[in-house]
Amino acid sequence: MANMIIKMEHINKTYDGSYYVLNDLSFCAQEGQLVIIKGKSGYGKSTLLNILGLLDVFNSGLYNLNGLVINPRNYNKYSNLRSKYIGFIFQAYHLIDSISIQDNILLPYLYSNEQIDSEVIDRMHYILEDFNLIDLRRKKVSLLSGGEKQRVAIARAIIKNPPIIIADEPTGNLDDDNSITIMKHLKKMTENKTTIILVTHDMKLLEYGDVTYSLQGGKLTQI
Numbered sequence: 001m002a003n004m005i006i007k008m009e010h011i012n013k014t015y016d017g018s019y020y021v022l023n024d025l026s027f028c029a030q031e032g033q034l035v036i037i038k039g040k041s042g043y044g045k046s047t048l049l050n051i052l053g054l055l056d057v058f059n060s061g062l063y064n065l066n067g068l069v070i071n072p073r074n075y076n077k078y079s080n081l082r083s084k085y086i087g088f089i090f091q092a093y094h095l096i097d098s099i100s101i102q103d104n105i106l107l108p109y110l111y112s113n114e115q116i117d118s119e120v121i122d123r124m125h126y127i128l129e130d131f132n133l134i135d136l137r138r139k140k141v142s143l144l145s146g147g148e149k150q151r152v153a154i155a156r157a158i159i160k161n162p163p164i165i166i167a168d169e170p171t172g173n174l175d176d177d178n179s180i181t182i183m184k185h186l187k188k189m190t191e192n193k194t195t196i197i198l199v200t201h202d203m204k205l206l207e208y209g210d211v212t213y214s215l216q217g218g219k220l221t222q223i
């Protein structure tokens with residue numbers, strides 16, 4: 001049986017102490033699943049992803065990440081866990097404009113003080129080829145289009161082969177061809193047991209999901 005890598009039970013999240021953005025939300029994801037979450041603007045999709053990615057705390061409930069119980073009071077201790085487990089594709093790209101595409105993609109190795117060996121460089125080239133960025137690799141990010149930046153942000157999130165990828169509208173600025181390239185690449189990663197949680201408005205992407213949820217009223221409902 002596939003391993004349950006993410007398990008949330010009765011998660012509540014409020015920012016102001018009265019309105020619950022997430023309200024008794026329960027959710028599980030198996031290793032190697034591509035989970036798609038859709039929902040209207042303001043319904044709490046980014047909030048849920050930030051909690052899943054250990055970037056924000058929840059108020060109550062249970063979050064179990066690959067067997068580890070996540071304690072909202074221990075977030076300062078989770079930076080290693082985050083860098084080892086999670087690749088985050090943000091809605092805003094969070095790239096460094098003044099350095100090149102390839103230096104941006106290699107940032108996760110610099111942050112975690114890990115060596116960049118020939119295997120890493122080979123994997124980066126493979127991703128750059130697949131994402132149609134290979135000829136641009138030495139170009140500064142400030143000179144790129146929105147769609148190019150988005151592909152660089154995705155490349156950076158997946159370079160370390162994290163077991164979990166969390167993606168907030170990853171194809172929002174891409175044309176159909178590039179969206180399909182990205183979705184095929186992500187789908188292929190699930191064959192090697194990568195788990196992907198992806199938020200999108202784009203109905204064309206639903207076919208790539210193993211399971212689709214709708215976020216509404218602070219809860220996820222499978223559709």
Ligand SMILES: Nc1ncnc2c1ncn2[C@@H]1O[C@H](COP(=O)(O)OP(=O)(O)O)[C@@H](O)[C@H]1O
Binds near residue numbers: 015
């Ligand atoms: N850091 C924050 N502080 C206060 N309120 C927030 C914060 N982030 C999000 N919210 C509120 O929580 C709700 C859900 O926001 P968000 O998770 O960004 O939704 P979505 O990603 O689905 O558009 C919104 O009402 C938003 O205003």
Ligand SMILES: [Mg+2]
Binds near residue numbers: 046047091
């Ligand atoms: Mg959002």
